Amino acid sequence: MVSKALVRLVSAVNRRRMKLLLGIALLAYVAFYSFLLNRSIQENGELKIESKIEEIVEPLREKIRDLEKSFTQKYPPVKFLSEKDRKRILITGGAGFVGSHLTDKLMMDGHEVTVVDNFFTGRKRNVEHWIGHENFELINHDVVEPLYIEVDQIYHLASPASPPNYMYNPIKTLKTNTIGTLNMLGLAKRVGARLLLASTSEVYGDPEVHPQSEDYWGHVNPIGPRACYDEGKRVAETMCYAYMKQEGVEVRVARIFNTFGPRMHMNDGRVVSNFILQALQGEPLTVACSSRLSLTRLPFFSSDLVNGLVALMNSNVSSPVNLGNPEEHTILEFAQLIKNLVGSGSEIQFLSEAQDDPQKRKPDIKKAKLMLGWEPVVPLEEGLNKAIHYFRKELEYQANNQYIPKPKPARIKKGRTRHN
Numbered sequence: 396m397v398s399k400a401l402v403r404l405v406s407a408v409n410r411r412r413m414k415l416l417l418g419i420a421l422l423a424y425v426a427f428y429s430f431l432l433n434r435s436i437q438e439n440g441e442l443k444i445e446s447k448i449e450e451i452v453e454p455l456r457e458k459i460r461d462l463e464k465s466f467t468q469k470y471p472p473v474k475f476l477s478e479k480d481r482k483r484i485l486i487t488g489g490a491g492f493v494g495s496h497l498t499d500k501l502m503m504d505g506h507e508v509t510v511v512d513n514f515f516t517g518r519k520r521n522v523e524h525w526i527g528h529e530n531f532e533l534i535n536h537d538v539v540e541p542l543y544i545e546v547d548q549i550y551h552l553a554s555p556a557s558p559p560n561y562m563y564n565p566i567k568t569l570k571t572n573t574i575g576t577l578n579m580l581g582l583a584k585r586v587g588a589r590l591l592l593a594s595t596s597e598v599y600g601d602p603e604v605h606p607q608s609e610d611y612w613g614h615v616n617p618i619g620p621r622a623c624y625d626e627g628k629r630v631a632e633t634m635c636y637a638y639m640k641q642e643g644v645e646v647r648v649a650r651i652f653n654t655f656g657p658r659m660h661m662n663d664g665r666v667v668s669n670f671i672l673q674a675l676q677g678e679p680l681t682v683a684c685s686s687r688l689s690l691t692r693l694p695f696f697s698s699d700l701v702n703g704l705v706a707l708m709n710s711n712v713s714s715p716v717n718l719g720n721p722e723e724h725t726i727l728e729f730a731q732l733i734k735n736l737v738g739s740g741s742e743i744q745f746l747s748e749a750q751d752d753p754q755k756r757k758p759d760i761k762k763a764k765l766m767l768g769w770e771p772v773v774p775l776e777e778g779l780n781k782a783i784h785y786f787r788k789e790l791e792y793q794a795n796n797q798y799i800p801k802p803k804p805a806r807i808k809k810g811r812t813r814h815n
């Protein structure tokens with residue numbers, strides 16, 4: 396009896412325990428399952444957020460990689476120059492057509508270059524590929540105001556150079572070439588720098604001797620429309636030699652004849668840029684001579700000029716040197732050549748001659764050949780094709796709702812002009 400009662404009690408206890416154990420096991424299972432479920436939901440959520448972040452961040456990373464790449468590939472190759480050979484060079488007008496090519500050459504040769512420009516005809520675009528380089532500095536400054544920096548050489552190019560540009564504001568042109576040159580000579584004297592003046596074939600005026608050698612004194616109308624530039628450059632030369640004689644400043648004077656090349660302003664107004672733009676746009680080529688078709692010039696390419704300037708600066712020739720193309724063509728022949736190279740159907744239109752337009756111009760470059768070993772080497776057609784390519788790109792670049800300036804023939808603007 397007793398044993399039966401005991402067996403019943405034990406089995407009742409066991410059943411309860413079994414139930415309890417089962418209950419506990421069930422609870423544990425539910426808890427474990429919900430734990431797993433929670434974790435996977437959380438992980439899924441995290442994964443989703445992570446992938447969303449990744450989606451946003453990846454393009455940014457790519458942009459940073461591109462930027463880093465462009466930073467490292469940004470500059471044209473620059474030679475290394477030892478401290479002894481590296482010069483601190485100032486180029487006034489260094490953002491202009493010629494100045495920017497000179498900047499490129501001197502930077503690539505490994506010098507430290509400071510460009511000063513008031514951006515009247517110069518453009519930041521011409522030198523933007525150097526901005527940020529440790530050897531390069533760009534200063535927005537007008538040479539009519541004094542400048543205090545430390546340099547070893549000064550290439551003084553600042554001045555509008557095309558007839559429409561220098562006639563636009565004759566007083567400013569005079570100030571730039573006189574006060575501006577005085578300021579740069581004063582700087583050269585103070586820091587002991589050598590100064591090269593970018594003078595011009597226009598110091599010969601409408602020449603009475605042909606070709607023009609450096610000892611020709613010129614034939615300039617001192618009160619004509621071109622006088623602001625012609626006389627401005629003549630007095631700039633006079634100032635150079637006064638500073639040389641009186642103060643011992645080392646000077647170099649380049650008399651630059653007609654030049655052309657990429658980076659000429661679309662609105663420059665000189666014959667090459669005018670004819671190329673007119674030919675590309677199917678407009679008449681404006682040849683400025685109706686009666687005398689003997690009007691002559693032959694421009695030379697910008698890289699030849701830059702090489703000549705550097706050779707002169709580093710020579711021991713302190714007297715003026717002509718840099719130009721000794722060949723000679725009429726403006727009409729030149730118009731036809733450009734028309735053919737562009738493959739343009741433009742007509743040729745004859746305009747009346749501008750006042751005091753020099754009739755004939757041809758440099759005698761014996762001195763440059765003898766003393767600098769320099770002469771132009773870029774064949775005319777090769778240079779013209781490069782300029783045509785440049786202007787074609789410029790037209791494309793400006794095609795989208797942009798103002799495309801029409802080239803202007805050399806004429807004096809009517810009305811009051813701004814001067815400061």
Ligand SMILES: O=c1ccn([C@@H]2O[C@H](COP(=O)(O)OP(=O)(O)O[C@H]3OC[C@@H](O)[C@H](O)[C@H]3O)[C@@H](O)[C@H]2O)c(=O)[nH]1
Nearest residue numbers: 556558595596651652653665666669681682683752804
């Ligand atoms: O559309 C045009 C522009 C110009 N011309 C003529 O082409 C000749 C050359 O004219 P440019 O305007 O190119 O240059 P210029 O020779 O008058 O002056 C130039 O000379 C030497 C540089 O040092 C000077 O910076 C620049 O003034 C001139 O006879 C001019 O009348 C045209 O027939 N058509």
